[in-house]
Amino acid sequence: MEVPILKQGDFLIATIQAALTDADLMQLRSALVHQVVRVRSMAVIVDVTALDVMDSFATRTLREIAHMIRLRGAETVIVGIQPEVAMSMVQLGLTLEGVTTCLDLEEGLVYLNQKKAKSTG
Amino acid sequence: MPEELSLPIKSDADIVVARQKGRALATDLGFSTTDATLIATAISELARNIVSYARAGQIALKAVMRGSTRGIMVTATDQGPGISNVSQAMQDGFSTSGSLGLGLPGVRRLADEFQIDSKAWEGTKVVFKKWNV
Numbered sequence: 001m002e003v004p005i006l007k008q009g010d011f012l013i014a015t016i017q018a019a020l021t022d023a024d025l026m027q028l029r030s031a032l033v034h035q036v037v038r039v040r041s042m043a044v045i046v047d048v049t050a051l052d053v054m055d056s057f058a059t060r061t062l063r064e065i066a067h068m069i070r071l072r073g074a075e076t077v078i079v080g081i082q083p084e085v086a087m088s089m090v091q092l093g094l095t096l097e098g099v100t101t102c103l104d105l106e107e108g109l110v111y112l113n114q115k116k117a118k119s120t121g
Numbered sequence: 122m123p124e125e126l127s128l129p130i131k132s133d134a135d136i137v138v139a140r141q142k143g144r145a146l147a148t149d150l151g152f153s154t155t156d157a158t159l160i161a162t163a164i165s166e167l168a169r170n171i172v173s174y175a176r177a178g179q180i181a182l183k184a185v186m187r188g189s190t191r192g193i194m195v196t197a198t199d200q201g202p203g204i205s206n207v208s209q210a211m212q213d214g215f216s217t218s219g220s221l222g223l224g225l226p227g228v229r230r231l232a233d234e235f236q237i238d239s240k241a242w243e244g245t246k247v248v249f250k251k252w253n254v
Contacts, residue, residue, distance in 0.1 A: 021137055053162050088158050
C-alpha cells in the first residue's frame with residue numbers, strides 16, 4: 001500500500017494509513033527523498049499514528065528517511081507514535097536518536113512553523 | 122480463531138499477516154493493548170529473521186494454559202542455515218546480515234519465556250511465551 005504524500009505550504013506530509021510491508025517502507029523512503037527537493041520543501045512530516053507495530057526494520061527505515069532528508073537540506077519530524085508502540089520500542093531497544101518527534105500532526109506543524117518563523121524573522 | 126494457527130513465512134507481506142494474527146489471538150486471550158503490541162512486535166522480529174536469514178519458515182501461534190493463567194506461545198521455525206553461535210547472536214548489537222542486530226535479544230526481553238535451538242545447516246526454532254497475568 002502506497003503512502004500518500006501531500007504538499008502543504010513549505011512542508012510535505014506523509015500519512016501512513018495502514019500496516020506497511022518492508023517494501024512499502026522502502027518505497028516511502030525513496031518517494032520522500034526524491035520529492036522533498038522537487039517541491040522545495042523545508043521539512044517532511046511522517047505521521048505514524050496508524051502504525052500499530054514499529055519493529056526494528058520500521059524504526060531503522062524512519063531513521064534512514066530522516067538522515068537522508070537532512071542530507072537533502074530539509075528536516076524530518078515523526079509524529080503520532082502510539083503509547084503502546086513507544087513501550088514496545090523501548091523494551092526492544094529501538095531508538096530514533098537524532099530524529100525529531102512530536103505528539104501528533106498538530107504539534108508537528110506548530111514546531112515546524114515556529115522554527116520557520118525563527119529562521120525568517 | 123482456532124487454538125493453533127500455523128502461518129507460512131516467505132515474504133515481507135507474510136510478516137505483516139503473522140503479526141496481525143498474533144495481535145488478534147492475544148486480544149482474544151484477554152491481553153492488554155500494550156501486551157498485544159509487545160507480542161505483535163516480537164512476532165514481527167521473529168518473522169523477519171526467518172525471511173532475512175532462512176528465506177522461508179513458519180510461525181505457529183497457540184493459546185496455552187499454566188494453571189489458570191492464559192498465555193500465548195509463538196513458535197518460529199525454519200530450515201535455514203542455522204545460527205552457528207547462539208550465545209553470540211543473543212548479545213545486543215550482534216548481527217550478521219547488516220540489520221540492527223537487536224532482533225533476538227530484544228525479543229527475549231519482550232518474552233516471559235524464551236527458548237532458542239539452532240543447528241548449523243538444519244535450522245532454527247525459537248519459542249516465545251507470554252502469560253496474561
